[in-house]
Amino acid sequence: MQLLSTRRGLFYTALLVFLAIAPWVFQWIDQPFYLDLLSRALILGIAAVSLNLILGYGGMVSLGHAAYIGIGAYCVGIPAYYDFYSGWLHIGLALSVSAVFALITGAICLRTKGVYFIMITMAFSQMVYYTFLSLEEYGADDGLVIYLRSEFPTWLSMDGAFSLYYWILGVLLLSLYFVHRLIHARFGRVIVGAKFNELRLQSLGVNTYRYRLTCYVISAMICSLAGVLLGNFTSFISPEMMGWTRSGELIFMVIMGGVSTVLGPLLGTISFVLLEEWLAAITVYWHLIFGVLLVVLVLYGKGGLDGLLGLMDRGKKSS
Amino acid sequence: MSDAILDIEGLHKNFGGVVATENVNLSVERGEIHAIIGPNGAGKTTLIAQLSGQLRPNSGSIRFEGRDITTLSMASRARAGLARSFQITSVILPMTLLENVMLAVQGTSGHSFGFWSPVREDGKMTDAAMESLTRVGLDNRADQLAGSVSHGEQRQLEVAITLAMNPRLLLLDEPMAGMGKEETGHMVEILKALKGDKSILLVEHDMDAVFNMADRLSVLVNGHIIATDTVENIRNNAEVQRAYLGDEHA
Ligand SMILES: Nc1ncnc2c1ncn2[C@@H]1O[C@H](COP(=O)(O)OP(=O)(O)OP(=O)(O)O)[C@@H](O)[C@H]1O
Ligand SMILES: [Mg+2]
Numbered sequence: 247m248q249l250l251s252t253r254r255g256l257f258y259t260a261l262l263v264f265l266a267i268a269p270w271v272f273q274w275i276d277q278p279f280y281l282d283l284l285s286r287a288l289i290l291g292i293a294a295v296s297l298n299l300i301l302g303y304g305g306m307v308s309l310g311h312a313a314y315i316g317i318g319a320y321c322v323g324i325p326a327y328y329d330f331y332s333g334w335l336h337i338g339l340a341l342s343v344s345a346v347f348a349l350i351t352g353a354i355c356l357r358t359k360g361v362y363f364i365m366i367t368m369a370f371s372q373m374v375y376y377t378f379l380s381l382e383e384y385g386a387d388d389g390l391v392i393y394l395r396s397e398f399p400t401w402l403s404m405d406g407a408f409s410l411y412y413w414i415l416g417v418l419l420l421s422l423y424f425v426h427r428l429i430h431a432r433f434g435r436v437i438v439g440a441k442f443n444e445l446r447l448q449s450l451g452v453n454t455y456r457y458r459l460t461c462y463v464i465s466a467m468i469c470s471l472a473g474v475l476l477g478n479f480t481s482f483i484s485p486e487m488m489g490w491t492r493s494g495e496l497i498f499m500v501i502m503g504g505v506s507t508v509l510g511p512l513l514g515t516i517s518f519v520l521l522e523e524w525l526a527a528i529t530v531y532w533h534l535i536f537g538v539l540l541v542v543l544v545l546y547g548k549g550g551l552d553g554l555l556g557l558m559d560r561g562k563k564s565s
Numbered sequence: 566m567s568d569a570i571l572d573i574e575g576l577h578k579n580f581g582g583v584v585a586t587e588n589v590n591l592s593v594e595r596g597e598i599h600a601i602i603g604p605n606g607a608g609k610t611t612l613i614a615q616l617s618g619q620l621r622p623n624s625g626s627i628r629f630e631g632r633d634i635t636t637l638s639m640a641s642r643a644r645a646g647l648a649r650s651f652q653i654t655s656v657i658l659p660m661t662l663l664e665n666v667m668l669a670v671q672g673t674s675g676h677s678f679g680f681w682s683p684v685r686e687d688g689k690m691t692d693a694a695m696e697s698l699t700r701v702g703l704d705n706r707a708d709q710l711a712g713s714v715s716h717g718e719q720r721q722l723e724v725a726i727t728l729a730m731n732p733r734l735l736l737l738d739e740p741m742a743g744m745g746k747e748e749t750g751h752m753v754e755i756l757k758a759l760k761g762d763k764s765i766l767l768v769e770h771d772m773d774a775v776f777n778m779a780d781r782l783s784v785l786v787n788g789h790i791i792a793t794d795t796v797e798n799i800r801n802n803a804e805v806q807r808a809y810l811g812d813e814h815a
Pocket of ligand 1: 580585603604605610611652
């Protein structure tokens with residue numbers, strides 16, 4: 247995307263600049279709660295970016311992605327429970343556990359297609375959900391309190407709302423850039439091609455299963471980082487954060503923002519979190535209104551919010 | 566053994582009660598264009614599907630360059646040098662012609678675990694893809710979406726894709742289907758130009774085109790091969806005329 251040369255590009259540039267200075271803006275207007283809200287939105291943004299990699303680019307609709315948020319969060323919570331606070335340990339653990347779990351379950355899920363894939367990814371995530379629900383040692387459904395944030399060298403410390411925010415923003419930007427590179431590299435071309443026509447890709451000599459499985463694992467690993475950050479952000483984790491409804495919300499965020507666009511999912515999550523907050527403040531029936539809005543967007547807003555931004559540029563050209 | 570690049574022996578395939586391939590024996594010589602003709606539903610596409618690895622035969626064997634490939638996956642066969650085009654155009658519509666052909670170059674040149682360098686900037690791959698597009702006369706359309714070009718051009722793209730895989734044997738399933746007279750003539754020229762360099766197994770309904778370019782012909786009826794011979798001899802074969810060619814060519 248050519249930043250600055252299109253309105254869409256301008257919008258995203260402005261958004262990124264705002265994200266970079268947001269903590270200072272919120273401090274200036276004395277609204278620390280906004281920083282909380284934005285931090286949460288960006289954490290979900292990381293999860294949405296990871297989901298978009300398989301869902302948007304790869305056509306693999308997973309209804310179990312929240313499981314990886316949960317795995318990431320518990321990879322902070324459980325070591326912390328035993329007084330292991332090393333941040334590198336937490337991240338390393340989250341990446342490896344999610345990778346192994348995704349490799350095993352993905353190997354099975356990817357043998358199915360369409361609705362079956364949706365159902366089986368959901369089944370595996372529910373398995374994780376019930377496993378944590380039954381672990382009395384780690385609080386079961388009462389959850390687990392994390393007393394201290396993951397420890398890093400001073401210059402990388404997560405302590406304090408600002409530092410944590412920039413951690414989140416940093417991980418988000420790295421994920422976005424990584425996905426952007428990936429999609430235009432050999433790997434991404436194969437993933438996108440297989441979404442449109444898997445048989446064709448196989449006839450071209452591509453073992454699509456291997457690449458899709460790898461893609462699934464990469465996506466899960468990125469998503470687990472969102473979990474690590476969420477654990478640190480809420481200081482309280484519970485199985486509830488990986489229920490299938492959470493996975494469903496992630497799908498909505500991706501669709502709302504615009505599937506298979508690099509920045510769309512980020513736009514989707516920010517809008518989702520803001521809208522949820524705003525509607526909940528003005529009416530108790532917000533779930534209903536929210537649902538209707540989503541349906542309208544899915545049915546008529548082809549390309550999601552990112553698609554709407556694109557329309558501004560189309561208008562410009564034809565005028 | 567003869568100089569065959571492809572050797573099919575006792576191939577059999579049925580879908581439940583429907584026998585689509587019955588004891589098919591066939592060989593394709595190096596450098597020849599071997600055409601398969603036969604009425605609708607004769608089992609031509611099913612045969613191609615088994616040769617390309619999309620379908621598993623119930624019995625029989627397929628040898629490619631002397632090697633048994635009967636149980637090889639579609640992707641492995643493609644990498645081994647066997648390229649297939651689809652009767653029903655099967656290009657990736659939301660991608661440009663160049664991107665479509667580049668995927669073909671990519672699929673047959675090494676693995677695709679490249680996570681960082683943009684494919685677009687890979688000069689060697691772009692050149693190879695452009696060469697195939699030029700060969701079928703689509704180079705000036707390279708940056709258009711496959712979904713936005715004419716049916717005939719999509720058929721040509723189908724052939725460009727198989728060429729880009731740099732195969733030694735092409736399995737072409739009705740490459741001229743739905744093409745106009747002029748486009749068909751153009752495609753015949755393209756395929757004739759490959760003669761000697763590539764071996765081609767060609768399924769085609771257009772008799773004039775087949776008689777014009779094929780070296781040998783096999784006639785498939787109800788899953789059987791009823792005759793395999795040179796174009797000249799097939800033309801004069803009474804059984805074939807009864808079974809397939811009808812009065813028109815008698
Ligand atoms: N997947 C399938 N399941 C069941 N029957 C099938 C299947 N594919 C093909 N057939 C049957 O096998 C027979 C051969 O079909 P095939 O498509 O190979 O014919 P064809 O010679 O390519 O015909 P056409 O000239 O129309 O392309 C037909 O009777 C068809 O109905
Ligand atoms: Mg057919």
